[in-house]
Amino acid sequence: MTEPSSSRASDLPPDDFLELPADEQVSVLMGASTTKRRTLMRSLALDDAADVLQAAPEKQRAELLDLLADVARREVSALLAYSEDIAGGLMDPRFLRLRPDLSADEALSYVRRQAQDAVAMLDHGYVLDADQRLLGVVSLVRLLSSSGGKTVQELMDRTPLSVNTNTDQEVVSQIFRDHDLTTLPVIDDDGRMKGVVTVDDIVDVVDEEATEDMQKVGGLSALDRPYLATTVTDMIRKRSGWLMLLFVGEMLTATAMGWFEGQIARAVVLALFVPLIISSGGNAGSQATTLVIRAMALGELATRDLLTVIRREMFIGLVLGTVLAAIGGARILLWQQLFDSYGTHAFALAATVSVALVGVVLWGTVMGSVLPFLLRAIKLDPATASAPFVATLVDVTGLIIYFTVAGVILEGTLL
């Protein structure tokens, strides 16, 4: 995935070129001769040509655009008006246009003539009125199998789904997913049909959205480019922001620990279990937030589900906390039996660690599941509630829970 050298670029067969991501296509174009460059530019589908122009350096754009044939140039220029992540930026402006009063046979012979233009996904025709308003959709199969005399109007589906040019790609892919579509017409604000989004582009969108979400959940800004294609400088920029923010948040743990410095001085043994307890809360929270964020991205969880989620997660957190508390308590009592590690107060210590674990795991689970809802409510991306973000929140509160429990249970004995 390194930048192709110019010698390789000029040898590249057009088929391989078509499969490269837009930014690599730009590198190949830059390294190619003018003739070759024209051939390659003209081999691109119009929506892909627009992507290439968007990926190209500002000053090269006009030159690349000029390589296209007249009609294509006009259509690509129109596409450039749309940002890449909305329906207008995804659509192909060439589609099969039919008039409602054509007969099926006339429509087919029209298809036959249009077919040379390599219209993308020519398995549906779009029936438009004189104002380019979408009246219906008819599949090529339907046209082929109908008795010749019927009109397009009689054969078409009159209630096709469509999206606006400004619809976000995440919403567009949700519609493809929910309705198992292969194509979806795109309509502008004046009701005119402007193009068609095809399912093969949606595979890329779905991948892209999942990558973005996963990177956010992992606690960094979305990279927007493949791992090896991202420069080290860019990588540091995208990772250091969140890392510094989390670090500053986590500094509160030093403050919180400071409040309990007296307790730790009297019973150093309490400090030994700090990492175990806070990380358990963090892990439980990380599970919960990952589940909720992904379910939201797939459209499985709406705001009205919040109470259901809280109820479920409280119960789950309680069970998970109890399981860990049992293991943690058993570990302390066993070490006491085997190595006499904790002296006369082993039982009180086991009780402290166990009770704190139930509290911290329950708290982490509920926080992890509720935070994405809160973020969405204030119009932020739920995926901002990354696993490290939840862990940091739970670390600070977990310490307070732990040392408060210790204060109550160990008062008069260890403390």
Place this chain on the structure above:
Amino acid sequence: MTEPSSSRASDLPPDDFLELPADEQVSVLMGASTTKRRTLMRSLALDDAADVLQAAPEKQRAELLDLLADVARREVSALLAYSEDIAGGLMDPRFLRLRPDLSADEALSYVRRQAQDAVAMLDHGYVLDADQRLLGVVSLVRLLSSSGGKTVQELMDRTPLSVNTNTDQEVVSQIFRDHDLTTLPVIDDDGRMKGVVTVDDIVDVVDEEATEDMQKVGGLSALDRPYLATTVTDMIRKRSGWLMLLFVGEMLTATAMGWFEGQIARAVVLALFVPLIISSGGNAGSQATTLVIRAMALGELATRDLLTVIRREMFIGLVLGTVLAAIGGARILLWQQLFDSYGTHAFALAATVSVALVGVVLWGTVMGSVLPFLLRAIKLDPATASAPFVATLVDVTGLIIYFTVAGVILEGTLL
């Protein structure tokens, strides 16, 4: 997304039924009358019917299968031989078969007759010899636009991509992604063409794989079902396994802290920075592992890239560690100025925390990026190197780094 009641089930229009996931289709079928059940079963595409049967309780399968027409029943039974996550389980066994010696016009009139069968994605015909071996692929558009006399043989693409029935769905979706395909023929071990995978099923596969990976990265077993459709018992089972494993691993932190109990007793202030230091390593590791796991899933990173990744991540880890070290050191010196928090040894403490941070963040970053490679080398899923897993590993080693650094820097002063 709760289970549809049987009254709603019988009212459900077939179109909505077709869009439900397989397990919900089963619930609807179970709640419907026999007549309605037959209609619904027969409305399913054959690959979807096979999914429904696989989702149905064992004892209901034969009964549901019997509702299908003869030919469909045979084809669905054949599909049931394949597991759901390989090409054989994804494919539709009905596709447009053409003989090589047909003329384009003959082929079209054959398509016209076959079209009533609602053959999925009828935009390509598959040219087979007498042994059902795939000779080539020809698009309907090509047939329509050719001059009538040419044969299918002359028009077809002779080197179509194909996959074996046993090819894993992750590999299949990678091929769709790399080559921007809409359909892909599936061939059995004897070289016979058995069906076609269509891109609309690939959108579901891509979503499914991303969800699985994300859940694994979040530190739990993949759910396989939507959040609200997963029972609480199942949820606890899928989450408690990893949580207990991580807990047992994290118990090593108590052991490691135990080794340094003497240090902590002499300088309680050291304990205050434990959560800050180990969580920074965990966060840096979580970022790195998330990036590498996702890049591997998208086919961006091969084993030969390991050294490049290590080189990059060592540099990145060093820079990120230095940034956090600067903030951490400044925080200690500032608190010393403002509140005299750390007495005469503030500078030595700041040095200890800063040096430890560089070491821990560097270590976390490198571990997080290398672990997925190691797991893949021993044939495990790279996503097993979940963020919490890396954090746990880094917690234990981070403590050792921190207290070792403290031992060296503070010897003779605080310690």
